[in-house]
Amino acid sequence: MESKKYLNIIKHYENCISKHGDTLKGADWPNENDAILRYKIMLGLIKDGETCNLLDFGCGAGHMFEFMTNQNKLYDYINYSGLDISEKIISLSKEKFPKNNFYCFDILQDDINTLSNFDYAILNGVFTEKIDLTFDEMWLYFKSMITVVFDKVDKGIAFNVMSKAVEWERDDLFHLPTDLLIDFMTKNLSRNFVIRNDYGLYEYTVYLYK
Template identity: 25%
Template sequence: MVNLNEIHDFFQNCFEQYGESPEGVGWNSDSAQEIRFNQLLKVIQPADSFSLVEYGCGYGHLIDYMEKVGYHPSRYYGVDILESAIQAAKKRYGNNPAVSFHRSLDEIPEADYLVASGVFNVKLDHDNVTWTRYIIESLDTFNLIAKRGFSVNFLTKYSDYDRMVQRPDLYYADPCFLFDYCKANFSRNVALLHDYQIYDFTIIVRK
């Protein structure tokens, strides 16, 4: 079973050290954070009104990014296990009545879309089988919550071998396995985006 307390403590340390910044939620750089957002938002049909769940929202930087690139959800629900990130996000965006932040998916209703960025990258000392099972269970839940579609990113197993062996705490996912799982279980319309330079891929499930 996954020990979410350990995962919580990892992100808590990042946030205490670097605060409201890409590094504070475990990213190396600003540009990688926004490159990932750009891919994830492709699940959305922005011409229509839509509600959005961001699972693993950190301090909520996706809200600023969506504003910058012209996505305007009618309702945004941010979810994160980290109370300090939730509190920071509430301070930044809490005066917007269309935005709310939560500690668990149990607290929110169904929504049109769900996106999740960087939630499954850090596995710490969990073994690959346990972590893969955790991902699959999470995808099953995303599928129940998101009526129109969801998108999730992962580090890729097609990363440089010498880098991967130096980071046994990270999970390098198999894009073909996850694509196949989504296609077989969730929708006929699944996209695998693995063409955006960083060692990462995005799966988009459209209902």
């Protein structure tokens, strides 16, 4: 992408963590129950017990990893790594979890050839907020990002966006029509996907497989 207006989204999340600290509000999530539900839905991308390498793309302060490690070894078969564009936030994750691999990249600008492929990647909350981007700007950003991330996995990715099946839409959120998304995925990435709209939030999650 020529425009770097998407960096406004990164600034938003950095401002949240500066204001609220290493908390769910610092990640701009409204409550713990919904956050935990999202973690479970994202990890549903992977078959139970399937040993794999997972990239938490847009990992923030590593809250997904915290959830995984607090589940009585339920997710021990998953080898976790995190990636975020924010040097500030990645530094926090490295300080909290020094034994983990954390990467700091702007994948639309940086050379990521040094980054090995993963089996799976999850993008939890990466595309739910568009802040001051127009829909078209966010749609272009989404397509550019998904294309690069999908190329860095061998099996599949999971991501969530805001639903269009709502009574009203917020201007700062990315409400993506499923027909537009499906047309893009089937023509450019894969026809092998699942859309999950069964968990009670005003969003949906997509599992996109190779």
